[in-house]
Amino acid sequence: MRSQIKLGRLFGIPIGLHYSWFLIALLIVFSLSSQFRASNAGWGDGLILALSLGTAVLFFFSLLLHELAHSLVATSNGLPVREITLFALGGVSQIEKNPASAKVEFWMAFVGPLTSAVIGALCLMAARVIGGGASDPGRAMLFWLGYINLALAGFNLIPGYPLDGGRVLRAIIWWKTGDADRSTRAAAKVGQVIAFLFIAFGIVRFFGGAGIGGLWIAFIGWFLLQATRDSYVQVSLASALKGVRVADVMSRDCPAVDGWLNLQNFVEQELLRSGRRCFIVVEKGEVAGLVTPHEIKRIDRAKWALTTLRDVMRPLEEMRSVSPAGSLFSALELMIRDDLNQLPVVSNGHLEGVLSRAQVLNYLQTHAELQAAK
Numbered sequence: 110m111r112s113q114i115k116l117g118r119l120f121g122i123p124i125g126l127h128y129s130w131f132l133i134a135l136l137i138v139f140s141l142s143s144q145f146r147a148s149n150a151g152w153g154d155g156l157i158l159a160l161s162l163g164t165a166v167l168f169f170f171s172l173l174l175h176e177l178a179h180s181l182v183a184t185s186n187g188l189p190v191r192e193i194t195l196f197a198l199g200g201v202s203q204i205e206k207n208p209a210s211a212k213v214e215f216w217m218a219f220v221g222p223l224t225s226a227v228i229g230a231l232c233l234m235a236a237r238v239i240g241g242g243a244s245d246p247g248r249a250m251l252f253w254l255g256y257i258n259l260a261l262a263g264f265n266l267i268p269g270y271p272l273d274g275g276r277v278l279r280a281i282i283w284w285k286t287g288d289a290d291r292s293t294r295a296a297a298k299v300g301q302v303i304a305f306l307f308i309a310f311g312i313v314r315f316f317g318g319a320g321i322g323g324l325w326i327a328f329i330g331w332f333l334l335q336a337t338r339d340s341y342v343q344v345s346l347a348s349a350l351k352g353v354r355v356a357d358v359m360s361r362d363c364p365a366v367d368g369w370l371n372l373q374n375f376v377e378q379e380l381l382r383s384g385r386r387c388f389i390v391v392e393k394g395e396v397a398g399l400v401t402p403h404e405i406k407r408i409d410r411a412k413w414a415l416t417t418l419r420d421v422m423r424p425l426e427e428m429r430s431v432s433p434a435g436s437l438f439s440a441l442e443l444m445i446r447d448d449l450n451q452l453p454v455v456s457n458g459h460l461e462g463v464l465s466r467a468q469v470l471n472y473l474q475t476h477a478e479l480q481a482a483k
């Protein structure tokens with residue numbers, strides 16, 4: 110989940126909004142206004158709108174504090190945080206590395222719901238201190254924030270990976286068994302069961318007359334199921350690629366082509382004949398960039414004869430590169446994250462080879478076939 114609107118930085122961590130957040134913000138303002146209107150007939154429209162907006166903004170801050178808690182535990186343990194994104198179902202902290210120990214994982218996960226619970230308790234206490242009866246606007250706002258934050262803490266503690274509770278469960282299994290991969294698999298299985306229960310319960314509620322509320326529960330279940338599957342796939346990938354280096358899989362024999370070659374000749378003489386998908390573009394004996402069918406496809410066929418490879422190639426200095434000794438899994442993560450199909454493999458400023466997604470897939474396929482043959 111990448112944010113589309115940047116809000117700035119807190120403690121050096123970029124904070125952003127995904128467009129879907131506006132949907133939930135609108136929904137909250139809408140449902141709060143009707144709730145305030147129903148409970149306090151005496152309040153004017155202006156007051157209700159201001160109160161609903163204010164409550165929604167404070168809710169947004171409490172979500173942010175929840176995510177900041179995760180992120181700060183991560184950064185203080187040396188795990189870089191790429192971004193905190195707020196979206197339709199809450200927030201995500203994009204932590205770039207997996208924790209090195211069960212203890213770090215436990216605290217990193219647990220501190221989020223803990224923060225929400227503390228915020229919830231403080232709001233409820235403040236509401237009590239203010240007093241003033243049910244018609245006091247400040248009290249109504251604090252009550253709502255108190256309960257929503259407690260509910261948030263409770264929901265996040267459901268032990269379905271990748272919810273916070275699932276991560277706590279994973280950390281506990283990890284600590285007990287000493288096996289990080291096995292603990293993720295176990296936590297993901299529990300997550301799947303819980304996701305199915307959410308979907309089933311939501312559907313039953315929907316047909317039982319709960320309307321949109323039932324669908325919403327089913328939708329959360331579906332989202333959880335996707336997230337569980339994604340993290341399961343990620344862990345399976347990590348274990349299949351464990352110990353494999355970029356150098357083991359990369360191709361070292363990408364054909365070199367001259368930068369002044371036009372696309373027409375390149376396609377006819379090199380691309381179609383060689384059956385290869387990646388070429389090193391050389392200028393004056395130096396490696397200048399890479400070219401793949403992807404770059405060729407962007408150019409109108411009628412212009413092929415007039416366009417040279419150096420016009421369309423991806424210059425080496427603009428590309429992210431990996432080292433031959435680097436782990437294949439990290440390289441794959443980089444390709445997925447930045448949506449790249451190829452990575453130049455560079456060692457001491459020298460191009461050693463090229464790693465493509467297709468090669469990683471081939472490797473995984475062979476690996477899976479050998480596993481099945483065991």
Ligand SMILES: [Zn+2]
Nearest residue numbers: 221222265273
């Ligand atoms: Zn959380």
